Amino acid sequence: MSVDVVVVGGGPAGRALARACAERGVGTALVDPNPERRFRATYAAWADELPEGAPVAVSVSRSRVVTTEEHAVARGYAVLDNERLWRLPASVDVVAGRVVGRSASSVRLADGRVLSGRVVDASGAVGGSGAAQTAVGVVVPAGAARPFVDADEAVIMDWRKPPVATTADPTFLYAIPVSATHVLLEETSLARRPGLPLAELRLRLHGRLAAHGVAVPEDEERVRIPLDGRPRDWAFGAASGLIHPATGYSVAAALRRAPVVAAALAEGRPVVRPVAERVVHAMWSRGLASLLAMRPDEVPEFFHQFFLLPDDHQRAYLGGHGDLRGTLAAMLHLFRDASWAMRARMAFPVRTAKSAGTPG
CATH class of the missing domain: 3.30.70 (Alpha-Beta Plaits)
Structure with missing residues (x-):
């Protein structure tokens, strides 16, 4: 089979990209070992991070966080509709199969079939250090x-x-x-x-x-x-590093980015993450290292300090994938307001307390 784009992986990110490509008239195939399997996980996001038309099942107008104190968060929250996340246009060729070999222009399946087209890996995060x-x-x-x-x-x-x-x-x-x-x-x-x-x-x-x-x-x-999977070439979604390494969120970012990547594929442009996004991801990874280094009793206090930040700083850190200025401002503000002990964890996250000193 030969198509314009071959999306490997039928999770929310892969299906969002296949759907966006089809809406642009790009000939698209989606490959997954079990493409009829429905999503069982609950996917949710801050409502203001979802693109217009996102498949929302239910939303609420207010959010709350309890740390060492209670914080009201002035943001709505939304749970996504799994059936609409899963559904694809009839123009997408859905192929049941396990990919055993791939290049930038083709994939080979376990049964010997070969699909030709521009390949995008949306098969999820792998690698990393086990966080x-x-x-x-x-x-x-x-x-x-x-x-x-x-x-x-x-x-x-x-x-x-x-x-x-x-x-x-x-x-x-x-x-x-x-x-x-x-x-x-x-x-x-x-x-x-x-x-x-x-x-x-x-x-x-x-x-x-x-x-x-x-x-x-x-x-x-x-x-x-x-949380710390290695980004891969020709990838989208978690496979490309869209998982926020300090929160685990990724679906809203994939839904926002899918039309942008589909446009690049339709126009024959390379699909690369902007430099600002890569730098922000590295900063978030530093935040993950700090979390892993904290003692158990320090974690609620850390989030107490975080949710005292101005709303724009919270939003930048939690979801601003390309907002280098906002992410840096949030991290500096948090560091400035933290205790000296907390600053040490942020500046020198050299030992993972939760793995080195905690049973289980």
Whole structure:
């Protein structure tokens, strides 16, 4: 088969790019080992980071963070519609197969088929040193979730300690509505090398639920996001380094960038990340190193300081992929306001406390 563009990987980023290419009239094939598999993860983002027309399932007008104190965040939050994220135009050729070889202009599948076209790797993050975000979540009726989150609200982080834990690793509760009637409650380890085991996260989540008399559903959501994967050539999405290494977010950035990359492919231009984006990513990676170096008790205090920053600094650091000036200003402001001990962690993140000194 010969097409203009071959997208390898059928996740949210790969499908967003295939969709954007098709909308420009670019002949597109999408290759995935199991292209009929629906998305089971919950994808969400700050509402103001999503492009116009993004497939939003439910949104809230206000957000909250609990660190050593409670912070109201003046930003809406949105959960994406997985069915619309998954759906592709009929003009996209969907190919079920496992890629075993690739170049810039073709891919070879395990069954011997060869697809020719400009190849874009959207198969996800790989490599790195093992730093990961992990989480275990359950969906409960909105009424049962009221001890954790109010109506028309998202709790982005609640760092209050769970009633049960076997390690000192800091984790937070993430509580967001996924429909008009149900809420996702997820125990999350923001960053650890290696990722905090799911069994520990499950224990903590169940402890939080039990403390409020909330029954534990049978189904659960399990999350593992590599945070320091190596960006690859001819890539898009997590494979190109779009995962924010200090937060794990990437889908909103992929949805914003897909039309830009599709335009470059349609015009025969190279698909490269701007220099400013690469520099910002390096700065974020420095932020990840600082998080990994902090003692467990320092992490909530760090986020307390972060959410005291002006709104524009918060937005720049959390999602400004190409905003070098804003990201630098946010980091300098945070460093200036931090304690001397916290400054030392930021300036000299030489030892990963959560992996070197924490069991589990």
